[in-house]
Amino acid sequence: MTAVGTAAARYVIVGNSAAGLSAAEAIREADPRGEITILSDEDRPAYSRIFLPDLIAGKIDFGRMTMRRPDFCSRLGVDLRLGQAVTRVDVRERRVELAGGRSLAYDRLLLATGALPVPLDVPGGDLAGVTGLHAYEDAMIILERTRRSEDGPGSAVVVGGGPVSIKTAEALYKVGQKVTVVVSSPAILSRTADALAADLLARRMDEAGVRVLTGRNVATVEGDRDGGVKAVVLDDGETVRATVVVVGKGVRPNLSLAAGAGLKCGRGILVSPRLETEAPGVYAAGDVAETPVGGRTVVNTMWPNAVAQGRTAGHNMAGAAEDSPVSIRSNAGTFFGLTLATVGQTETRPGQTELVRGDGSAAAGGHYEKVILDERGALAGAVLVGRVDSVGFLRWCLSRGVPMDRVRPHLIEPGFRYSAVLAQAPGRAG
């Protein structure tokens, strides 16, 4: 092995996205001489998947989705190999095998291979026009299918009620599709928001003419003569016309390389707090990693988490010994005109305290805010609708376990500003 700090170390990163890129930057900060190679099976420059619904809606073009300037590689001295799939990792020989038969040696390896959409596992689920939304190519399939209908507006079915599904439903609505959202849970956003916020959004969707069918599943997908989707049949027998079906039933960490290499996996690749696997010199970060948090392990498939973990992994690959930052669930966005943000827990558990301002109605100025405090008086989570500018601050409070007890009586007062918490916060920011 090339010793880090003596001869130039060979760093190989699989995955050219949020985690992989921030790892490359962190390695370069710590090691000006190391050889950094990024391998990606995608053949286009790194882009933010978050904007795929906006691409479908015609709000942006691909150029605005790219994540780094074109001179990124030359500036950082990174060997970026696009369209280069890794087919196997040999952790004993410390080599990765590439499609086409070549291989590459590493001293430190990062698996930042992300997560893939859960497929629709029903008869007809593989028809043309049934797709997840994970990559640029998926967005192109969706757009192509929306242009197919000759008799009036096309019809789209979105399967799943999470934030990505709702954003996709909104994009399809904006390009003139008749949209139906099919959700197996009793409500949309069942794992993201609380019941009131979900209901406020469902009402917005209803007003826009988007059908939301809860407690239902797709039983089969029917095809047309060309092998493309024509309709979905639900488990209650209803048939819904569709020229495109977008499957948003969540994602699964992309474990194929890790499993083939014999690395320990749960839902994701199991790593230490420093994001190391049990194989020497092999790290994992981002959507693919399962990290320890307070006695259990979690997979957090959110962008800021992938960036933060990539950074930590990069530093550690170059010789540091940092623990990965606390993994916090947080969502924010505007859906059908409703601005919504959540941090941590969204439903209150026994023994916890719930503080509420407003109910999202017109009388409350469209505002709703629920703050959950744990048994010790620290923030456990929050749901914000309407005015969400405190979300970043709440995320900060949650990540540091900032006590809220002194400001607690004021939390539900109109006009309360969270900056008041700073005065009593240990190790205050800035």
Ligand SMILES: Cc1cc2nc3c(=O)[nH]c(=O)nc-3n(C[C@H](O)[C@H](O)[C@H](O)COP(=O)(O)OP(=O)(O)OC[C@H]3O[C@@H](n4cnc5c(N)ncnc54)[C@H](O)[C@@H]3O)c2cc1C
């Ligand atoms: C439509 C959509 C909307 C989203 N919206 C939000 C949002 O609003 N907020 C938020 O926080 N998160 C959002 N996310 C999630 C966010 O995009 C992910 O958390 C983030 O992309 C994870 O980054 P990553 O680097 O771990 O993996 P990925 O971005 O999945 O990248 C993994 C990379 O590895 C490559 N790869 C995989 N296997 C191989 C191989 N064998 N060889 C070579 N290369 C390989 C892949 O091609 C890919 O380029 C959204 C995701 C989608 C799809």
